[in-house]
Amino acid sequence: MSDNPSASGAGRPGAAQPATASSDLSAAAQIETRAARPGGAWALLVSELTVLFRRRRTWALLLALAAVPVLIAVAVRLSASTPQPGRGPPFLDQVTQNGLFVAVTGLIVSIPLFLPLTVGVVAGDTIAGEAGLGTLRYLLVAPAGRVWLLVVKYVGAAVFCLAATVTVVTAGVLAGLALFPVGPLTLLSGDTISLAESFGRALLIAGYVTVSLLGLSAIGLFFSTLTVVPVGAMAATIVLSVVAQVLDSLPQLDWLHPWLFSHYWLDFADLLRQPIDASSFGANALLQGGYLLIFGALAYGRFATKDILS
Amino acid sequence: MSRPWLKWMPAVAVPAVIVAGVLAVPLQAGAAVDLPEKTPQGVLELAAGSTVDTFSGTLEQSSELGLPEVPSTGDAATAEFADALDLLTGSHTVRVYQNGDDQSRVQVQDTMSERNLIRNGSDVWVYDSADNTATHVTLPADAGATGDTGESYTPGELADKFLADVTPSTIVSLAENTQVAGRSAYELVLTPNTDDTLVGSVSIAVDAETGLPLRVQVEARDADEPAVSVAFTSLSLEAPAADLFSFAPPAGATVSEETLPTKDDAAHAETDQSGATVIGSGWDAVLAVPAGEDADQLAELTASPLYTQLTDAVDGGRALSTTLVSVLITDDGRVFAGSVPVERLQAAAAQE
Numbered sequence: 211m212s213d214n215p216s217a218s219g220a221g222r223p224g225a226a227q228p229a230t231a232s233s234d235l236s237a238a239a240q241i242e243t244r245a246a247r248p249g250g251a252w253a254l255l256v257s258e259l260t261v262l263f264r265r266r267r268t269w270a271l272l273l274a275l276a277a278v279p280v281l282i283a284v285a286v287r288l289s290a291s292t293p294q295p296g297r298g299p300p301f302l303d304q305v306t307q308n309g310l311f312v313a314v315t316g317l318i319v320s321i322p323l324f325l326p327l328t329v330g331v332v333a334g335d336t337i338a339g340e341a342g343l344g345t346l347r348y349l350l351v352a353p354a355g356r357v358w359l360l361v362v363k364y365v366g367a368a369v370f371c372l373a374a375t376v377t378v379v380t381a382g383v384l385a386g387l388a389l390f391p392v393g394p395l396t397l398l399s400g401d402t403i404s405l406a407e408s409f410g411r412a413l414l415i416a417g418y419v420t421v422s423l424l425g426l427s428a429i430g431l432f433f434s435t436l437t438v439v440p441v442g443a444m445a446a447t448i449v450l451s452v453v454a455q456v457l458d459s460l461p462q463l464d465w466l467h468p469w470l471f472s473h474y475w476l477d478f479a480d481l482l483r484q485p486i487d488a489s490s491f492g493a494n495a496l497l498q499g500g501y502l503l504i505f506g507a508l509a510y511g512r513f514a515t516k517d518i519l520s
Numbered sequence: 521m522s523r524p525w526l527k528w529m530p531a532v533a534v535p536a537v538i539v540a541g542v543l544a545v546p547l548q549a550g551a552a553v554d555l556p557e558k559t560p561q562g563v564l565e566l567a568a569g570s571t572v573d574t575f576s577g578t579l580e581q582s583s584e585l586g587l588p589e590v591p592s593t594g595d596a597a598t599a600e601f602a603d604a605l606d607l608l609t610g611s612h613t614v615r616v617y618q619n620g621d622d623q624s625r626v627q628v629q630d631t632m633s634e635r636n637l638i639r640n641g642s643d644v645w646v647y648d649s650a651d652n653t654a655t656h657v658t659l660p661a662d663a664g665a666t667g668d669t670g671e672s673y674t675p676g677e678l679a680d681k682f683l684a685d686v687t688p689s690t691i692v693s694l695a696e697n698t699q700v701a702g703r704s705a706y707e708l709v710l711t712p713n714t715d716d717t718l719v720g721s722v723s724i725a726v727d728a729e730t731g732l733p734l735r736v737q738v739e740a741r742d743a744d745e746p747a748v749s750v751a752f753t754s755l756s757l758e759a760p761a762a763d764l765f766s767f768a769p770p771a772g773a774t775v776s777e778e779t780l781p782t783k784d785d786a787a788h789a790e791t792d793q794s795g796a797t798v799i800g801s802g803w804d805a806v807l808a809v810p811a812g813e814d815a816d817q818l819a820e821l822t823a824s825p826l827y828t829q830l831t832d833a834v835d836g837g838r839a840l841s842t843t844l845v846s847v848l849i850t851d852d853g854r855v856f857a858g859s860v861p862v863e864r865l866q867a868a869a870a871q872e
Contacts, residue, residue, distance in 0.1 A: 300632035303652070307772045318632070396770035398634040399627060400647035400654065479632045485761070487615070487629070489578070489754075500538055507530035514527040 251354035258366045262332070268370070271328040272377045278324060279316025279382030283309070287389045300479075309386025310395055310408055314482070316382040317375075317419060321475050325374060326451035329423050332370045333430025334444030336363040337513065341438040347518050356514050364431050364506070371423040375416045383412060401484040411481055418478040418491055425471035425501030426451055432509040435516065468493075471501050553697040553704045555728050560692045563706045563726050570731030574619050577701070577755035582611035583748050585842035587830065617760040625764050640765040647769065654769035657778050689713050689802035700725045700734035701752040717741070717803035718844050718859050730757070740843035747843045799868050804860050806868045811853030822849070834862060836869055 262268055286293065286305050293303040299318050304311040337360075340346040349359055386392060395408040403411070430447035437443050454472040457463055467473050474494035480487040558566070587609050617625040622642075628635040633650040644657040695707040705725040712719055718740055725735035735751035769775045799806040821827055822838075831838040837850035839862045848856040848865040856865040 304772075393771075396772070398632075398649045400634075400636050400645075400649060400767065400770055400773070402768075402770050476631060480629070483627070483629065483634060485764070503534045504531075504538065507534040511528040511531035515524040 251358055254349070254354055254358065255362045255365060258362045259369060262366050262370065263373075268332070271331060272373060275320060275324060275328060275374055275377050276381035278320050279312050279378060280385045282315055282319065283312045283382070283385035283389050304396070305386070306390060308395060309388075309390030309392045310383060310412065312386035312390070313379045313382025313412055314415070316378050317415065317478070318476065320378050321419065321422075322455060323452075325378070325419070325423060326426055327448055328374050329367070329371055329426055330430055330447035330451065331444050333367040333427040334434050334442075334447045335440045336367055336431050337434040338437050338440040338443045339434070341518075342440050350518060357510065360431070360435075360506075360509055360513055363434075364427065367427040367431060368420075368424060371427060372416075372420045375419045375423070379412050379416045383409075397484045398479065398482045399484040403484070414481050414486075415478050418481060418494070419475075421491075421495055421498055422475050422478075425498040425505075428502045428505035428509070429471070432505040432512065435509050435512040469497075471497065473497070553699055555697045555704055555706065558694070558706060560694050560708060563694060563708050564692070566706070566728075566731040567708070567724070567726045567733060568731075570727075570733075572730045572732045572757065573621060574759050575732075575755060575757050576617045576760040577615070577752045579614040579616055579750055580611065580753045581614060581750045582746075583609055584743075584745050585609065585747055585844060587842055617764050619759050619762070619765065623765040625760075636767075638765060638767040640767065643767075645767045645769070647767070647773070651774075652770075652772065653774045653776070655776050655778055656769075657780060660780065695723060697728075698725055698735075700727075701755045703734060703755065704728045705734050712803035714803055716860055716864060718846070718861065719803055725751075738844060743843055804858065804864070806856055806858035806860060806865060808868065809855040809857075834866065836866060839865070 282302075283305070286302065292306050297303070299315050301311045301315045301318070305315060337346070340349060350356060392405070394402045394404055395411070396402050426447065429450060430443065433443040433446045434440070451472060454470045455475075458467055458470050458472055474490055474497065477490040477494065480490045613629045615625075615627040615629065622639065624637075624639045626637040630650070633648070635649070636645070636647040638645045638647070639659075642659040644659060646655040646657070647653070689712065691711045691713055693709050693711065695709045698705050698707045705727050708724045708726055710722040710724075712721075720739040720741040720743065723735075723737045723739070724733050726732070727734050732755075734755070735749070737746035737751070738748040740747040795810045797808050799808055827838075831840045831849070834848070837848055839849075840847040841862050845857065845859055846862045846865055848862060848869060850856070850869050854869065856869055858865060
């Protein structure tokens with residue numbers, strides 16, 4: 211986060227941050243004008259996404275994510291010894307034989323920390339960021355109301371989850387194509403699938419990981435309604451994702467494991483079996499849906515009863 | 521905002537609905553299952569007459585033997601030992617595909633890796649994705665139809681063993697009908713007719729429609745949770761896709777070829793280690809292995825730090841005690857094992 215000027219700037223209302231502050235203000239002005247027209251509700255969504263992906267912070271986060279698989283690929287390419295099976299992250303030893311595994315290894319390395327970190331920053335900023343900058347009341351001028359604003363903010367965070375995962379996978383595939391031979395992919399079951407099918411599986415995995423992050427996004431949205439200090443909401447979200455993973459690794463708490471939002475995060479490997487094992491995807495989707503409903507309802511309760519002063 | 525509490529209603533209602541839904545699912549599964557009345561004998565016959573040899577399903581295997589958690593890292597010997605113990609502790613998801621007598625595939629799913637056993641006619645492949653190794657075995661033409669290369673994972677194989685062991689030492693009864701993998705099943709309960717064994721009961725859920733064993737659970741005496749459980753979580757009786765059984769080792773894998781010992785070799789090997797004797801019979805039988813040529817291996821085993829971690833010092837040696845099985849290794853290298861308390865093993869060791 212520290213490499214990212216606008217992230218820290220969002221926490222200090224009034225601080226001179228020309229790029230972000232002005233783009234947010236112009237966005238608020240846009241919303242004010244659009245809200246008057248019918249269809250203003252959808253305009254709010256479009257403008258939210260535009261603002262999100264125009265921010266330098268968003269691009270910095272995506273670039274940092276893209277760097278993970280690229281670094282892995284370069285490190286494996288430059289090192290003299292080939293990685294041994296069973297050492298380092300899973301699939302690392304396969305990278306030299308098939309570059310597509312760069313994407314998979316990149317995801318495995320990103321899932322415990324980097325992806326929750328970036329998602330926590332974006333989700334924690336949703337409401338608190340606007341409140342901190344003093345733009346929240348402008349957004350609420352729109353007739354669509356507070357519920358719609360929450361939905362728009364959540365959709366923005368969910369789209370970022372997709373963008374983040376696709377970034378890791380794409381960067382991994384490109385780095386793999388550039389540095390290693392790419393051919394038919396060997397699955398965990400020992401079967402080999404064609405290149406076209408491999409790209410299909412890579413997309414499925416990106417979808418799985420995106421769904422995995424939806425629960426965390428909902429938690430971040432709820433935390434974001436509790437405070438006007440976005441950094442607080444971001445930190446709380448990220449800390450919770452780490453706590454969930456620590457709890458998930460304690461065998462004494464195995465009754466709790468299926469209820470932790472991080473429990474199925476690494477089970478995307480089930481998509482690399484032959485035939486595809488869809489049961490973990492179903493369980494994961496159900497779990498994330500539960501978190502979305504509960505924390506969505508909590509965020510609504512908080513946001514709808516909150517006095518908006520800024 | 522005259523009634524702010526109304527806005528909090530969803531935050532209360534949604535978790536309530538979810539909790540209700542979560543509680544309702546096991547209740548539904550536990551609901552009474554209506555099946556035609558049968559005697560234990562009838563259910564045994566139903567199971568014995570089962571002709572299902574084509575199915576695909578997912579098995580859930582779990583063991584609660586009361587063993588300490590074993591670290592999977594460490595030097596190679598420790599890791600190998602831990603691998604062997606891995607099947608005895610924790611839980612595993614296994615997918616099984618069976619097509620007729622001579623085509624089967626068993627997939628043991630681990631996090632980020634998978635172990636495969638594929639049989640297609642006389643070709644048997646074992647593939648482990650963790651170290652990317654494949655092993656090929658050609659079965660002799662006169663091998664038994666089911667082969668004896670696989671680990672006993674299907675409830676069918678486990679149940680057959682238990683059904684064969686039904687002797688006067690066992691009380692066979694029927695528990696309430698149950699549901700396994702969405703199918704109605706009779707539950708056969710085998711209770712040892714003695715107090716000297718650690719086994720409390722063995723229950724086998726037999727599919728009411730086909731007689732296929734769907735679940736096998738072994739309960740230790742005075743335990744609430746089953747010590748060992750193998751159960752289908754999903755089952756389809758349709759033929760699996762044919763290409764599942766045609767396996768070729770992936771490029772880059774380490775491939776090794778192994779030959780099965782012929783019948784003569786096997787017989788020879790058996791006489792070699794025939795020092796092992798069984799004391800008693802039935803549930804409280806004790807297997808005794810005299811100290812012998814394997815002394816080097818035993819010394820290697822006892823030198824492992826895991827050995828000290830897993831076993832307790834008792835009078836006359838060290839004992840490994842689990843909820844179902846006890847093993848006693850005496851100071852002079854003899855090994856006693858059985859589904860009995862350690863005291864009984866010590867008594868057997870003293871008599872020898």
